[in-house]
Amino acid sequence: MPSHTDKLLDQIRKSIRDDSFVRLTLSKPKDPTGDLKKVLIKYVELKKGASLSVVFRYQRKDLTKNFLLEEGIDQIKSLLSETFLNANLLTTHQDWALEHLPNGKQKWISKAPSITQKPVRSHDKVKPQRVQDQGFLVELGVVSPAGQIQKDKGDKFKQINKFVEIIESLIPRSGLQERDSIQIHDMGAGKGYLTFALYDYLVNKLGQQVEAVGVEVRPDLVELCNSIARKLSFNGLSFEGGFISQYDIPSTDILIALHACDTATDDAIFKGIQAKASLIICSPCCHKQVRQCMLIPEKHKNLVGHGIMLERQAELLTDNMRALLMEAHGYKTKIFEFISSEHTGKNLMIVGERRKNPIDTQVKWDAYQAMKAEFGIERHYLEELLNQLS
C-alpha cells in the first residue's frame, strides 16, 4: 500500500500533468531551532523544461533554486523525510495536506480548493515580477488575459510593482513573518490595486495567513472588489464601505493609505497609530488643510512669494509634520519618492515602522512644535486627532 508521502508525490505529478498545480508548501520543521523554516514550491515552464521553482525560506533570507521536475520531486521527498513534518499541496481541483503526527503516523487530508485560478507558468510571461497571481491584474483591467499590460495601464502597473518592492524590504524587519496571521487595513482602497497586490504578495509569495480589509467610501468599488476577491478565492480579503474617520480598527499589523484625499491621510495615520500597527505606509494625496492655516512670518515671505511655492511649501510641511508626529508616537519614519514624478505627481511615500524599543520622543515633539511655530501654522489636523490618545 503506498505511503501518504507517495500519494502526495503522485498528486504533485498528476496536478502538473493536468495543469492544476498551484503551490506546495513544506512547513513545521522537525527541528524548530534549525535555520530553514519553510519551503515554497511553484511549477514553472523554463527553457530547459518543466521545472519546480523552490524557495528555501531561512530565518533571515530566501534562496530560490529551480529543479527539473523529477529532481524537484526527489528534493521534496528528502525534505519531507528529513526536515519537515507538514506539506500542503494546492491544486485548482483540490487541496491536500500531509501531516506527521507525534505518534509517528501520517495523516492525509483533502479539502475543497482554496485557489481555483491557475497561476502563470512561464517565467517569461511573469511580467509583474513581484506579483504572483496575475488574476487580479486581469480582473482589474491592468493586464490582458494573455499577460500583456493594457494600454494606459503602464503607470499603474509600475506603481503596483514598486509598492510590492517596498513591502518586500519592510516585512523581514517587521517580524511579521513570525506571526500565525497578519492583519491588514487599506484605508481609501479605491479599486483595490494595492490591497490585492499586498494580499497576493503575503499569501502567494510568503505563504502567510492574512486577514485584509479595504475600507472605501464608494459602494460601487466595494462591491466590485469583493466580487473579484471571491472570484479569485482570495478568502482572507474583503472590502467594507465607509469613511476612514468612522471605521474602527481595534488592532492591525499593516495599515496602508495610498492617495487618500487631503486629511483622509491623517485619519488613516491616526487609525494606524491608535491600533499600534507595526507598519504604516501612506502616500499622501492633495494637501489643503495646512495651507489654509499658515500665517507665514515676514522672514519667510520671499520663500513663498509665488502661489506655487506656497503650495509646495505647505505640502512639504504637512508631510514633514506628519512624520514628526509619527516619530513622537513611537515610529521610525522614512519619507522618499514612491515612483518617479514622471508617472504621477502624487509620488511621496511616508513609511512608519513601530519601534520595538521605545526611545525618548520629546525631541521629536519639540521639533514638531518648532516647525509649527517657524511657519506660523495654526493647526495640523493629525495633531488634533492624536490629542485624543493622551
Ligand SMILES: C[S@@+](CC[C@H](N)C(=O)[O-])C[C@H]1O[C@@H](n2cnc3c(N)ncnc32)[C@H](O)[C@@H]1O
Ligand atoms: C485616489 S484613490 C486611491 C485608491 C487606492 N488607494 C490606490 O492607490 O489605488 C482614493 C480613494 O480613496 C477614497 N476615499 C477618499 N476619502 C475617503 C475617506 N475619507 N474614507 C474612505 N474612502 C475615502 C476615494 O473614494 C477613492 O476611491
